[in-house]
Amino acid sequence: MGDLTKKEVDVLIVGGGPAGMSAALYLGRARKRVLVIDAGEPRHRVSKGVHNFLTREGISPDELRQIAWSQMKAYPSVERTEGYVESAEQTATGWRVRTREGGVWEGRALLLAVGVIDHHPTIRGYSERWGESIHHCPYCHGWEMKERPLAVLASGKPAQHLAPLLRGWSDDVILLTNGEALDAEDEEVLQRYKIPIYRSPVVSLEGPGSRLQTISLEDGTSLAREGLFVAGKQSLPTWVSLLGMDVTEEGYIRVDMMQKTNLPMLWAAGDCTSRMQQVLEAAAQGGRAGAIINATLTLSH
Ligand SMILES: Cc1cc2nc3c(=O)[nH]c(=O)nc-3n(C[C@H](O)[C@H](O)[C@H](O)COP(=O)(O)OP(=O)(O)OC[C@H]3O[C@@H](n4cnc5c(N)ncnc54)[C@H](O)[C@@H]3O)c2cc1C
Numbered sequence: 001m002g003d004l005t006k007k008e009v010d011v012l013i014v015g016g017g018p019a020g021m022s023a024a025l026y027l028g029r030a031r032k033r034v035l036v037i038d039a040g041e042p043r044h045r046v047s048k049g050v051h052n053f054l055t056r057e058g059i060s061p062d063e064l065r066q067i068a069w070s071q072m073k074a075y076p077s078v079e080r081t082e083g084y085v086e087s088a089e090q091t092a093t094g095w096r097v098r099t100r101e102g103g104v105w106e107g108r109a110l111l112l113a114v115g116v117i118d119h120h121p122t123i124r125g126y127s128e129r130w131g132e133s134i135h136h137c138p139y140c141h142g143w144e145m146k147e148r149p150l151a152v153l154a155s156g157k158p159a160q161h162l163a164p165l166l167r168g169w170s171d172d173v174i175l176l177t178n179g180e181a182l183d184a185e186d187e188e189v190l191q192r193y194k195i196p197i198y199r200s201p202v203v204s205l206e207g208p209g210s211r212l213q214t215i216s217l218e219d220g221t222s223l224a225r226e227g228l229f230v231a232g233k234q235s236l237p238t239w240v241s242l243l244g245m246d247v248t249e250e251g252y253i254r255v256d257m258m259q260k261t262n263l264p265m266l267w268a269a270g271d272c273t274s275r276m277q278q279v280l281e282a283a284a285q286g287g288r289a290g291a292i293i294n295a296t297l298t299l300s301h
Contacts, residue, residue, distance in 0.1 A: 009033040011293055012097055012107035014085045017042040018279045019270025019286035020113035021068045026290025028075030032297065035105055036080040037097065043115050043271065044279070046131030051140050053279050064279070085114075087239050094265050109293045112253065112261075112268040113286055116234040116277075121153065121178065125205035132210035134228045138162070139278070142169040145227035151215055152195075153202065155180035158231030164193040166229060174223065176215070178202050198223070236272055250275060259289035267293055 011027050013020045016038030027034045042061060044050065049058035056064065072078050083099035088110060090096075095110035118136075120126060126134065135141040149172040152163040159182065163175045175190060179201040182190070190197055200219035205228065207213035215223040235241075235251065245261045245268075246254040252275070253261060253268040260267055269289040270282035 007104060008106045009035045009079075010107060010297055011035075011109045011111060012037065012095060012105055013111045013113055014038075014088075014097060015113035015115060015270070015272075016040070016065075016080055017113060017115055017270060017282065018064075019115075019282040019289075020111070021065070021072070022283040022286030023111050023113060023269060023290035023293070024078045024080075024286075025068070025072060025075070026287050027294055028072060028078035030290070030294040030298075031077060032294055034078045035107065036078070037083050037085055037099060037103070037105065038080060039084040040082060043118065043277075044131075047140075048131075050279050051143070085239070088243060090264065108297055109265045109267065111259075111286075111289050111293065112240060112266070112272060113270050113282075113289075114237055114240060115271045116236065116252075119233040119235065121202070121230070121232070123202050123205060125207075129205055129207075129210050129212055129228070133207070133212035133226065134205075134230060136230050136232065137277070138166055138169060138229065142166065145169060145229075148172070148226040149224060150174075150227045150229065151176050151223065151225045152229050152231070153178055154229075154231035155182060156186060160186050160189045162229060162231050163190060163195045167193060167195075170227075174198060174225075176202055176217075179218075234275075240272070248274070258292040259285055260292065265296075 010032040011034045013023055013036045016036045020036055024034050024036050044061045083101045083103050085097045086100045088097045094108040096106045098104050146169045150170045151174050153176045154162055155177045159175055163173055166173045174196045177199045200217040203218050204216045212226055215225050245263050248254050253273050255261055255268050255273050259269050267289045269285035271277040
């Protein structure tokens with residue numbers, strides 16, 4: 001696209017996951033000049049298959065992305081570039097972003113589709129099992145773990161929610177608080193659902209390859225488990241937090257029904273806007289943002 005030599009487009013999209021790609025598709029079909037800047041590390045890259053995506057059940061994250069970009073070729077005003085955006089600033093005509101690799105790009109509108117950063121516990125044997133026998137979302141991988149002995153690693157409200165919910169997939173669910181305290185309400189809920197609680201810190205996760213067989217606790221307890229579900233903390237990239245937009249109580253970017261933030265010509269879509277994190281949901285939000293950005297740009301002249 002010729003205009004990219006001037007490093008100016010109609011819409012800059014930061015993040016090329018389901019949210020960013022879906023927005024690009026809407027905007028490309030609406031004949032807007034779009035640049036998607038993507039670091040290429042979607043959250044579900046460790047996953048073998050995407051579930052709950054109607055007509056695409058079990059497709060690999062890589063294949064989903066390849067299909068999306070191959071179909072995007074029909075819309076030549078959409079470009080993508082690899083890079084990690086590390087700052088954004090408002091200009092007189094829109095937004096300017098800079099990448100770690102030295103790229104500077106300007107657009108009349110900016111869409112943040114950056115996903116979230118997952119903060120994992122530092123437990124021996126954790127990283128090689130993440131996405132295989134360790135999961136965070138029962139809707140994504142509860143089926144694959146059904147009727148097996150499961151553990152939930154969580155405390156507070158997430159423990160109250162996730163451990164009882166998993167009883168829908170397995171009768172054998174225990175809670176590991178990893179040394180964190182539970183309050184009286186947490187205890188009452190977990191007792192009501194007859195969830196055994198183990199409070200000692202988790203020392204290691206063991207089993208062949210990426211499978212889980214045993215969870216060892218600091219107090220010497222050894223637990224035979226085949227699946228672990230975690231309710232880990234998440235955050236936005238620091239540079240996004242520094243833009244000064246409103247955030248929700250849980251720390252996600254606050255958007256209205258049209259994915260608009262409170263800052264001018266700035267939209268956000270996908271995981272970065274809420275804990276309701278699913279591929280279809282992210283794609284739907286991206287599409288909505290794309291449509292509204294297009295309307296805003298087209299009707300503002
Ligand atoms: C292990 C795992 C399994 C999952 N399984 C399922 C499932 O089966 N079904 C389902 O519906 N959902 C699943 N999910 C959730 C799903 O992956 C997310 O909801 C979805 O990917 C969100 O899309 P997104 O576009 O908002 O973010 P992402 O997919 O995370 O994409 C964000 C993109 O932005 C890029 N990016 C981030 N910061 C920058 C930056 N500063 N500059 C440039 N690029 C940047 C990233 O590299 C990435 O490519 C799973 C999640 C995980 C972690």
